[in-house]
Amino acid sequence: MSSANYLTLLRIPGAAAFFFSAVVGRVGLAMTGIGIVWLVHARTGSFADAGLVTxxxxxxxxxxxxxxxxxxDLFGQRRVLLYAVTVHAGAVALLFAGGxxxxxxxxxAGVSLPQLSxxxxxxxxALLRGTPAETALPRAFTLEALANGxxxxxxxxxxxAVGAAGHPRLGSLLxxxxxxxxxxxxxxxxxxxPPVAGRAERHRAGRSxxxxAFVRLVALNAALGVFFGALQVSVTAYALGRGTPDAAPLLYAVSNCTNLAAGWAYGARHRESPPERQRALAAVGLALACLPLTAVEGPVPVAVCLALTGLAVPVLLVLFSVLxxxxxxxxxxxxxxxxLGSASAAGSAGAAALAGRAVDAAGPHAGFAVGAAAALGMVALAVPGRPRGLRPGGAVPARRSR
Incomplete structure (x- = not known):
């Protein structure tokens, strides 16, 4: 059933072509940062230099x-993409030049990176708006989240793999x-x-x-980025602290697998509840799954908690796009x-440094605490209080006679 639902979306004329074109480019986007690490380290022998450039x-x-x-939004996708990929190709050539x-x-390379997601x-x-398939937009955004994952x-x-085989330039070139x-x-x-709007419409729309509601979404994405950044550092520190560095990839894999499975399952079903309510429940679930990481010790409990966090993350990502x-x-x-993407990236970058300092000061559990604090912050942002005296539907309760 879920495959049929996703396939129905991709059978819409033009949908599969743009979706898979973007998927190809996104694989390259995911390779670019780590490719720079391999390229610069192979040239200089310094991870510090590689980290600085990356x-x-x-x-x-x-x-x-x-x-x-x-x-x-001003000039349309075609014109901007043509310029962006041209500059990006030239920027990679400068990376190869060195010095x-x-x-x-x-x-x-970073400035010109096409924002394909x-x-x-x-x-x-644009494709689904105003059509009978418009209610399937959350499923389309789920496809996007799965493609990113x-x-x-x-x-x-x-x-x-290419870098480890001794071909770092080939990895960046690919x-x-x-x-x-x-x-x-x-x-x-x-x-x-998507059609380009007129000047008057763009001027008016910019204020939106x-x-x-959108500022809250940006803040939520930044908090989710903090969670991601803190978790990456903390899982690595946890594995190294136990003397089992090989466990780190396995722990990441557990979270990633549940992430993909939960995203697929979530997008396969239509839900009647408001997206804001779903967002609040997912944020609470993420916080509840993350809090035990600040105390549990064994690898199995840690893996279970990471798997549970992976259930909430794709739901949040889809709902952020929908909202x-x-x-x-x-x-x-x-x-x-x-x-939204930039807010998440900024949060992740800042959290990596913050969690690293926390781990150095008090161990991996302190790093997990940074991620848990971010998850609790998401709950506070995702569950805004209702005005006093109002019921969930906005109705004002009748006063009781005295």
């Missing part, structure tokens, strides 16, 4: 993403080829590209990015999606 790339990507989304151009190449999500919204499983593994190829394939598909689509005007929808 950090410049990540910051440039986080800052440049919303600007790319804004340009797409003082390495950092410049990394920054340009946001572009694909915007196409789904698979890309970030396969991409880093592929580039690491990543760039996938990014450019996927971006160009998406650019030539005009039929499913300041609506409280973003309804929170802002469609003239700035691509920009809205890129803001």
């Amino acid at each position: 950090g410049c790339f990540a910051v440039a990507d986080a800052l440049g993403g919303p600007q790319t989304g804004r340009l797409v 003082p151009l390495t950092v410049t190449g990394a920054i340009l 946001a572009l694909s999500a915007a196409r789904w919204a 698979l890309s970030f499983l396969a991409g880093p593994a592929l580039v690491s 990543a760039a080829a996938l990014v450019v190829g996927g971006g160009l394939a998406l650019a030539v598909q005009r039929r499913t590209a 990015l300041l609506r409280p 973003a689509e309804t929170s802002v005007d469609r003239a700035v929808l691509t920009q809205a999606f890129t803001w």
Whole structure:
């Protein structure tokens, strides 16, 4: 049943073509950062240098993403993609040149990185809006979340395998080829590209990015990024602290597998409850699964807790996209999606440093506490209080006579 539902979406004319084009490019996106690590380390022999260059790339990507989304909403996907992939290819060439151009190449590669997840999500919204299939939009966003999850499983593994085999340049070259190829394939598909709004509509729509509902979504994505960043550091520290570094990939795999399975199952069913309520329940579930990590010791309890966190994460990601689509005007929808991604990336980067300091000071459980605090913050953001005196439907309860 679930396969039939997903396949029905992909049978919509034009849908499979843009979706799989974006998937190809996203595998390259997932390879780019770790590819820079392998490339710079092979050249300099220093992980510090590799981390610095990769950090410049990540910051440039986080800052440049919303600007790319804004340009797409102004000029359309095709024009921006053609420029972006051209600059990205040139930036990778600068990375290969080495020397003082390495950092410049990394920054340009990050700024020009095509925001293929946001572009694909915007196409789904435009394709399904106003059609009988519009109620299937959450399922389309689930497909996007699954594609991202698979890309970030396969991409880093592929580039690491190539780098470990002694071909770090080949890994970065392959990543760039996938990014450019996927971006160009998406650019030539005009039929499913969202229409560009007029100047007056864009000016009016820009203010919708300041609506409280969307600002809350940005804050939630930043908190989820903190959770991701803290968990990555803490799981590694936990495995190393027990003298079993090989356990770290297994613990990550447990979370990733439940993540993908939960995302697939969630998207396969239609739910009547409001997205805001689902978001609140998923945030509470994430917090409840994360809190025991601050105390449990054995690898099996830790694996169980990580598996439970993986059940909540894909639901939250899908709901963030669904609520973003309804929170802002469609003239700035691509920009809205890129803001969500940038907020998550910024939260993850900051949390990695914070959790690292916490682990050094008090051990892995302190790092898990950073992730748990982020999950509790998500609960506070996702469960806003109702005005006093109002019932769930907005009805004012009648006063009792005295």
